[in-house]
Amino acid sequence: MVKFAHVSKSFGEIKALVDVSFEVKKGEFVFITGPSGAGKTTLLKLILREILPDTGQVVFDGEDIVGLSQEKVPYLRQKIGVVFQDYKVLSERTVRENVEVPLAVTGVSPDEWEARVNQVLKLVGLDERSELFPAQLSGGELQRVSLARALVINPKLIMADEPTGNLDWETGDAIMELFEKINKEGKTVIMATHNKHVVERLKKRVIELKDGKLVGQTRVKSEEKPKIKVKVEEV
Amino acid sequence: MNIHVKTALDYIKRSPFQALAALFVLTLTFFVGTMLAVLVYSSANLLKYFETRPQIIAFLKDEITPEQVSALQNRLTGDVRVKDVRYVSKEEALEIYKQATSDNPLLSELVSPTIFPASLEFSVMDLSFAQEVINEVKKEGIVDSVGFTASLGGEKTLEDVVGRLRTLTLYLRIGGGVFVGVLAGTSLLVILVITGMRITTRRGEIEILDLIGATPAFIRSPIILEALIYSAVGAFVGWLLAFLIWLYATPSLISYFGDIPILPKGTLNLFGLFAIILVGELLLGVGLALSGSYLAVSRARRNR
Numbered sequence: 001m002v003k004f005a006h007v008s009k010s011f012g013e014i015k016a017l018v019d020v021s022f023e024v025k026k027g028e029f030v031f032i033t034g035p036s037g038a039g040k041t042t043l044l045k046l047i048l049r050e051i052l053p054d055t056g057q058v059v060f061d062g063e064d065i066v067g068l069s070q071e072k073v074p075y076l077r078q079k080i081g082v083v084f085q086d087y088k089v090l091s092e093r094t095v096r097e098n099v100e101v102p103l104a105v106t107g108v109s110p111d112e113w114e115a116r117v118n119q120v121l122k123l124v125g126l127d128e129r130s131e132l133f134p135a136q137l138s139g140g141e142l143q144r145v146s147l148a149r150a151l152v153i154n155p156k157l158i159m160a161d162e163p164t165g166n167l168d169w170e171t172g173d174a175i176m177e178l179f180e181k182i183n184k185e186g187k188t189v190i191m192a193t194h195n196k197h198v199v200e201r202l203k204k205r206v207i208e209l210k211d212g213k214l215v216g217q218t219r220v221k222s223e224e225k226p227k228i229k230v231k232v233e234e235v
Numbered sequence: 236m237n238i239h240v241k242t243a244l245d246y247i248k249r250s251p252f253q254a255l256a257a258l259f260v261l262t263l264t265f266f267v268g269t270m271l272a273v274l275v276y277s278s279a280n281l282l283k284y285f286e287t288r289p290q291i292i293a294f295l296k297d298e299i300t301p302e303q304v305s306a307l308q309n310r311l312t313g314d315v316r317v318k319d320v321r322y323v324s325k326e327e328a329l330e331i332y333k334q335a336t337s338d339n340p341l342l343s344e345l346v347s348p349t350i351f352p353a354s355l356e357f358s359v360m361d362l363s364f365a366q367e368v369i370n371e372v373k374k375e376g377i378v379d380s381v382g383f384t385a386s387l388g389g390e391k392t393l394e395d396v397v398g399r400l401r402t403l404t405l406y407l408r409i410g411g412g413v414f415v416g417v418l419a420g421t422s423l424l425v426i427l428v429i430t431g432m433r434i435t436t437r438r439g440e441i442e443i444l445d446l447i448g449a450t451p452a453f454i455r456s457p458i459i460l461e462a463l464i465y466s467a468v469g470a471f472v473g474w475l476l477a478f479l480i481w482l483y484a485t486p487s488l489i490s491y492f493g494d495i496p497i498l499p500k501g502t503l504n505l506f507g508l509f510a511i512i513l514v515g516e517l518l519l520g521v522g523l524a525l526s527g528s529y530l531a532v533s534r535a536r537r538n539r
Contacts, residue, residue: 048446077448088443092245104238105449149447 007056081150140171261469426527466520
């Protein structure tokens with residue numbers, strides 16, 4: 001589904017990513033972890049074609065997106081559902097309208113909107129709050145709106161950048177349960193987080209970044225601590 | 236409701252003063268535009284009326300025979316530069332005089348048909364022929380003198396009258412065109428500024444839409460639609476105000492100008508004229524909205 005091959009990216013003197021290579025298969029749930037400034041967000045931005053790598057290849061759904069023309073970028077993004085740390089909901093639109101926007105963007109017939117929006121709002125538990133505005137919602141609810149908006153277009157990939165970063169422990173857990181549920185339904189999920197609790201609880205594959213370098217890929221097998229830790233060179 | 240239309244209406248509702256400013260300027264532009272369009276139409280008709288109606292009168296000598304009159308009349312009728320040739324006898328001339336002095340019967344009682352000369356009245360197809368036709372007619376042996384019936388404000392000749400009308404029409408067209416041009420330019424700037432402000436205040440929203448895969452056309456649509464709404468409403472309201480004023484003034488104008496067709500005859504024709512103006516103004520409004528918003532969007536993209 002997603003493949004990075006020797007990808008490097010610098011912002012001036014700062015090396016955000018250095019020769020990063022990995023692959024995410026269809027239906028996988030992968031955490032991108034690492035401290036602040038490790039390159040997690042840069043990696044997600046590369047997949048979304050917000051930025052271009054200095055070197056290397058980024059492949060999404062079998063297509064090298066580095067060489068993608070600017071006109072085709074919106075169509076790439078329409079295949080990816082993104083959940084942002086700061087939610088990025090449209091503040092002057094209701095919950096329902098926020099979720100409807102991607103349907104309009106992708107050209108789904110308005111006749112289908114109501115059923116699809118109701119379905120995802122029910123999934124994220126916001127069906128009772130669909131007519132409220134973002135200012136009337138809590139942080140957890142806003143994150144659910146962001147998730148519902150990402151899901152409604154039935155994307156091939158869901159990316160989340162620190163989705164629990166602004167949430168309390170309990171709300172964060174509820175959101176993570178939703179991601180797990182979505183993944184079990186067959187969606188590929190890539191989540192950037194530095195929340196160890198979340199990573200350990202879900203026991204999914206982990207790609208660890210430090211100073212822009214891929215320092216390890218780990219599959220957590222138990223809640224206590226990782227049992228398998230493989231160095232990049234060995235992978 | 237279409238999501239773009241809803242978004243555009245939301246933009247308008249959330250910035251009512253910007254919307255009002257845009258609507259006022261556009262309404263003023265199209266109000267003046269409509270007034271001027273009708274004035275240009277009327278002045279053109281007035282000019283045409285005087286250009287095609289000049290009655291040149293060849294006063295005939297007393298001793299002429301009917302055969303001589305017929306010969307001159309036939310020659311003039313056959314002349315491609317001349318139209319509507321009519322013979323006015325001494326008796327008919329007296330009748331015209333009586334009608335003209337009907338408010339003072341004493342004046343008509345004192346005259347007899349013999350003091351009025353018979354005449355040949357005719358018009359020229361184009362005013363440029365007038366002088367040469369007059370010169371030719373003056374040379375005719377049976378013609379005593381040649382004169383004009385049209386006269387405005389003390390002008391001596393028909394040429395003066397038409398010349399003055401032409402100058403007035405020209406000034407009206409140039410002055411009005413410049414005025415409407417300035418107003419249209421102001422409207423364009425207002426649309427440009429408002430669209431620019433809209434893009435600036437909606438930068439966050441545009442960024443989100445961009446990230447979720449909205450095409451540039453999708454992002455631009457509500458902004459351009461908003462400008463189109465301002466232009467369409469401004470054009471319609473401006474046109475409607477001017478239409479009502481003209482409608483109110485039409486009976487007085489028709490009565491004042493009499494036979495001169497400064498406005499179309501018949502209600503349907505009058506409505507037809509205003510319908511054409513409305514369509515023209517709506518097209519101009521669409522042009523203003525598209526160019527203004529396109530310029531603002533291009534500028535915002537360059538600055539990004």
